[in-house]
Amino acid sequence: MPNPSRDLSPDLAPPPTSTDGRLLLLFEGDNVLVARMRIRAGETILVEGIDATLAADLPLGHKLARRAIAAGEKIVKYGAPIGTATEAIAIGTPVHVHNVRSDYTPTYHLMDAEKPEART
Amino acid sequence: MSMAIATGTTTAVPQGLQLTETMRGWLRSDGRKGIRNTVVVAYLVECAHHVAREIAIPFREHDVHVIGFPGCYPNPYAETMMERLCTHPNVGAVLLISLGCESFNKYALEKKVRDSGRPVKTIVIQATGGTRKSMAEGRAFVAxxxxxxxxxxxVPMQPSELIIGTVCGGSDGTSGISGNPAAGRAFDQFVEEGAACIFEETGELIGCEHIMAARAVTPELGEILEASVAKAARYYATLGYGSFAAGNAEGGLTTIEEKSMGAYAKSGASPISGLIKPGDVPPHGGLYLLDVVPDGEVRFGFPNINDNAEIAELIACGSHAVLFVTGRGSVVGSAISPVVKICANPETFRRMEDDMDVDAGRIIEGRASLDEVGREIHDLVVDLARGKRTKSEELAHQEFVLGYKSFEPIGPACLPV
Structure with missing residues (x-):
């Protein structure tokens, strides 16, 4: 019987050549990729064979869409649902609190505008 | 007492310390062994906190730790926590500091500590004649x-005699990729060697309950594990916040489910042997879930107001050491048991290396495998019983938090084997 926990351990093998090596696919069924280092705004990156240009920095550990995701669709990471898209998300664009909601409790976060200075 | 200790200018363990050949521990009357031999100064109400802290200050780098309970109203959970902490295997002697009029049952606690074979003294500030006299008497006892x-x-000690807890704090989008699964690998190795490993925060397992239940050693235990997460989800829903801080979102975590999936990886892959509650000591080796969310209706506020409240509970369950995975960069340690800081985020590690014991971000940058970092964590914990100190110990971190809670005792189905 497969061990459910072992299956959760992320697969850190190099991504397929159709995707930028700075992006990490944790689980084959995932519809998001994770940045393994900060990728700068304006850079064009390859996502599943499609060129995408980042409008803002994608920091280490943040996610972007591996394919087009429809409003209401589940976001899948580690092979498990981690929330629901609140709007359509284009391939190669960031997936975060602005376009995803929890299926359990709302996420508390501080708005960027409330910070004294924008982080670099 | 040497002058160096009196002025607090030296650390207990000098730089360049030679590790002992094998693990060594201090044998206690209940058969457990400690990897530290700490003097605990415990205040029994906030009104006695200052006196306790003043007593400990000259010894703060010499294994004298302050713990305590701030409340003036009685609470069985807090009294159990204090008893388990004062009789923890890493504790060698106890000084209780009472103001005099608080409700905490100091007589029962003193008796429990004395019955455990440890030297214990209670100073009642009102009876002793105030702050100055209590400080002098307390420092003499501690010295x-x-x-x-x-x-x-x-005496010699084996890995199978260890109890190890794990917690994550200041999590970000890297925690679930590197630090938490590496801690899980270390847990797998310890469980295989016969040690007891405890993971926790049912509020950060929301969304993982079904896959977790499938790992329980019996179907009944699986149902109990699921119910504990459902209880946490209800509790947090009533409070209006998940176990999720603003910094988690800034670090790339979007929802509590996502944080949970990452946090769950700390448990490794072993079968789950039981569910325990704060203060319950695992009866034998294996992997245990610590249910930290109170039973019954919501009262007293958030289950754990911060990471250190969780660490205190893991230690009250007998943890000799606690694995703390952080992405954003927590600096905390703890009273009583060493905290091993595993940094999941390579950028954070480079910025805060002085506080971090393990650079698990190497996994993300392709410089180490999960298994390699898992072994490194395992070996570091073993070395803690050979004289090694963690970064937070060297920096004299000894955070401690204890609040009000209420629990029902666990039933027999929680510990089926």
Missing amino acids: EQRALLDEAPT
């Missing part, structure tokens, strides 16, 4: 006990 404990013999 005397410290000198005795420094001469106390040790």
Whole structure:
């Protein structure tokens, strides 16, 4: 019987050549990729064979869409649902609190505008 | 007492310390062994906190730790926590500091500590004549006990005799990729060696309950594990916040489910042997879930107001050491048991290396495998019983938080084997 926990351990093998090596696919069924280092705004990156240009920095550990995701669709990471898209998300664009909601409790976060200075 | 100790200018363990050949521990009357021989100064109400802290300050780098309970109203959970902490295997002697009029049952606690074979003294500030006299009497007791404990013999110890807890704090989008699964690998190795490993925060397992239940050693235990997460989800829903801080979102975590999936990886892959509650000591080796969310209706506020409240509970369950995975960069340690800081985020590690014991971000940058970092964590914990100190210990971190809670005792189905 497969061990459910072992299956959760992320697969850190190099991504397929159709995707930028700075992006990490944790689980084959995932519809998001994770940045393994900060990728700068304006850079064009390859996502599943499609060129995408980042409008803002994608920091280490943040996610972007591996394919087009429809409003209401589940976001899948580690092979498990981690929330629901609140709007359509284009391939190669960031997936975060602005376009995803929890299926359990709302996420508390501080708005960027409330910070004294924008982080670099 | 040497002048160096009196002025607090030296650390208990000098730089360049030679590790012992094998693990060594201090044998206690209940058969458990400690990897530290700490004097605990415990205040029994906030009104006695200052006196306790002043007593400990000259010894703060010499294994004298302050713990305590701030409340003036009685609470069985807090009294159990204090009893388990004062009789923890890493504790060699106890000084209780009472103001005098608080409700905490100091007589029962003192008796429990004395029955455990440990030297114990209670100072009642009102009876002793105030702050100055209590401080002098307290420091004399601590100096005397410290000198005795420094001469106390040790005995050989095995990894199978360890209890290890794990917690994550200041999590970000890297925690679930590197640090938490690496801690899980270390847990797998310890469970295989016969140690007891405890993971926790049912509020950060929301969304993982079904896959977790499938790992329980019996179907009944699986149902109990699921119910504990459902209880946490209800509790947090009533409070209006998940176990999720603003910094988690800034670090790339979007929802509590996502944080949970990452946090769950700390448990490794072993079968789950049981569910325990704060203060329950695992009866034998294996992997245990610690249910930290109170039973019954929501009262007293958030289950754990911060990471250190969780660490205190893991230690009250007998943890000799606690694995703390952080992405954003927590600096905390703890009273009583060493905290091993595993940094999941390579950028954070480079910025805060002085506080971090393990650079798990190497996994993300392709410089190490999960198995390699898992082994490194395992070996570091073993070395803690050979004289090694963690970064937070060297920096004299000894955070401690204890609040009000209420629990029902666990039933037999929680520990099926």
